[in-house]
Amino acid sequence: MSRIGKQPINLSKNINVSVQKHNIYIEGPKGKLSYKLSKNLSIKYDADSNQLKLYKVNQNKETEKLYGLSRTLINNMVIGVSQGFEKKLKIQGVGYKSQIQGKDLILNVGYSHPVVIEPPDNISINVDNNTNITIKGINKELVGEIAARIRSVRPPEPYKGKGIRYLDEKIILKVGKAGK
Known part of the structure; x- marks a missing residue:
């Protein structure tokens, strides 16, 4: 039994929600997103308490997963x-x-050529001091995917720690060769 699914989703006053059959559209000050709900689930919007609540249409393993x-x-x-x-x-x-450069991110990370990463339309990338990169957007999945793609260009190596890492990521360095 999912404890997360039972919890209602609280909405603030500046968010507009429209539910049409199994499609849900959410619009706020930063943008607009949509989601197609499974046929095994239904969603109800309560305007009085300004909450969304999910319900199971039938009980099976697939419904429990979703x-x-x-x-x-x-x-x-x-x-x-x-x-x-x-x-x-x-x-x-x-x-x-x-x-x-424009909207593109150009990385010079030890290769013979610069690596160019083109972000999607609703993702913004900022660079501070040539070494700090900030990825912002309204879609959590897309922000994480772009960050992972940038990190995969040159992941941190375990001997000197050189590479691209998340800001809060800790790299455990290995000991190099021992001398005589």
Whole structure:
């Protein structure tokens, strides 16, 4: 039994919600998102308490799997259109740097060529001091995916710690060769 699925989703006053059969549309100050709900679930909007609540149409394993997941995805949409999401990355290494050219992110991280990453339309990337990268957007999944794609260009290596890492990520360094 999902404890997450049972919880109602609280909405603030500046968020508009429309439910049409199995489609839910959420609009807020930062943008608009939509989600297609499974046929095994239904959603009700209570205007008095300004909450969304998920219900199971039938009891089976598939419904149990999607119950908590759908509630979390819809809650992330509500947070995204009201506050937004952001991930921060840090580049560490001698000569490693990044810059913004137009909307594209250009990474110089030890390869013979610069690596160009083109973000989707609703994602913004900012660079501070050539080494700090901030990814912002309203879709949590997309923000995390772009951050992971940037990190995968040069993940931190375990001997010197050079590479691209999340800001709060701790790298455990290995000991190099022991001398005589």
